Amino acid sequence: MSQVIPVLELDHVSKNFGGLPAVHDLSFTVMPAQLKGLIGPNGAGKTTCINLITGALPVTSGEVRFQGRSITGLPLHQTARLGIGRTFQLLRIFQEMTVLENVMAGCHRWAGLGTLQAAMRLPGARSKERRIKEVAQSQIDFIGLTHRSNMAAGALPVGEQRLLEIARALAGQPELLLLDEPAAGLNDAERARLGALLRELTGRGLSILLIEHNMDLVMNVSDELVVLNYGEKLAEGSAHEVRNLQTVISAYLGETANA
């Protein structure tokens, strides 16, 4: 049997901002149904990493592969279409739209509803709309925002806006989900629930790359961790292995392990 193809593969990826390296020679993989944590001190290049994978930023050198196929240089909307969902550290929800509309917009990837077909109410438009609404509602229920469905998204507390972004990304039924600090702004109970939801998603076969500052969460839910420092990979391995590496402790965990 041939090897299992990784869902995501970074192959010696580098990114310079005006000569300053933000990410340097970074390689790691995310396997199917794996939850990989990406940690590191502030400014280590974690968000840049997500932007490079999704094409929100162009790479300086190296290659990004998704399901074995190079996606280096593809713009954000095309990587999204291929099946890479993401959330943003600085939230990018549609504030004026309701929670339900936000998540329905998230169904765009597979909706297959043309502008003219929708506007002229051509055959099939109605059933597609119904399907979009069903999927969106089920994602809202899953993430726990059912009671907020008809509220303007901008009126939600920040923690719930983060959950909304996750539901919106899930509505696109991605193969790979990139989460940029999803637990920021959540309270203890919400954070614990989020952890359980993420495990449930990998249980269904979704692959996840999780950037998270909350050590409890990321250590508990991740199958494996990648530790970044100054744009370079410092360590990779299970939570247990990483936790005990002296380099990691001194670079990062030393100050924040008890936070």
Add this chain to the structure above:
Amino acid sequence: MRRRNLVGAVIGIAVVGVIPVFVRDEYTLGFLVLAGTVSLVVTGLNLLVGHAGQLSLGHGGFYAIGAYVSTILTIRFGVSPVLALIAAAVVTGLVALILGIPLLRALTQFHLAVATLIFVMLVNAILIVGDSWTGGFTGIQGQPPFSIGPIVFNGDVANYYLVWGVVVLGVLFAAGLSNSQAGRVLRAIQGDEMGAQSLGMDVAWEKVKVFVISAVYASVAGSLLAHYQHSVTPAQFGVSTSLEFMTMVFLGGKGSVIGGVVGGSFIKLLPQFTEFMKNYRLLVDGLILTVVLLFMPQGVVGVIKGGWERLLHALKTEGSNPKASKAAGGDR
């Protein structure tokens, strides 16, 4: 929600249908026909401005292309008005596509506003310079009345029904777009472009599409105008007309499906009601517009909607115990 829209549509169509029964004089009917063509332009423009959040100061240019292409095809080449209208819409759509691809790909909404302003100035210049084809300053007269096969739309009443019939279709199309995934895509783009892209939306292309659709609205309105007036002149399609369209969008209600009709009719019919003020008319018109734009950011439609919802809420509160009404209010 859906039911309310349906009721609104039926009432709207009924009002449009019975107006000529009460309004008999040709002068007023003529104004209503013009209000209809303008409402059509603004309904399309509101898809671009109110949904996708893009600004165009050049829709007078598309209005002009519709009117002139229809005129030239019917007068010079004897093409039937329906076919000429369709051909004009195709030409306008192509112009919008060619214009829109570079503009909407790279530029912000403010660049687009300036670029479309230059576009309408350019169209106007071409109309004035293109003497033998466009008639220069004096334009072209003698367009045949609009006709579909054996049905000829002659006179004010017939044109009223023709133009407002197309307005109704235009509003229904806009409503279909607005209330579907297509509308959500546009509002998502207006809300956050990067967020929209992360969901697989091709932001630049979606903007181009709605730009083309809004241009086609203007073109169809221009064709109908030319056949109704039996004349066209460049002055009707200049910068001030384009700016007026934008004013109408904001006045009627940005992003509202019937905002275009309300805004277009309001501005076109306002002079009718202030006419008795004679020399002070322009001043009063300007004052009313300023007040509306300053104090009603959601436009006339927004104010009516807000008032209606408050009324419903008040009725509910009165009719039941306070606790239940609070729950109903929170649910909304």
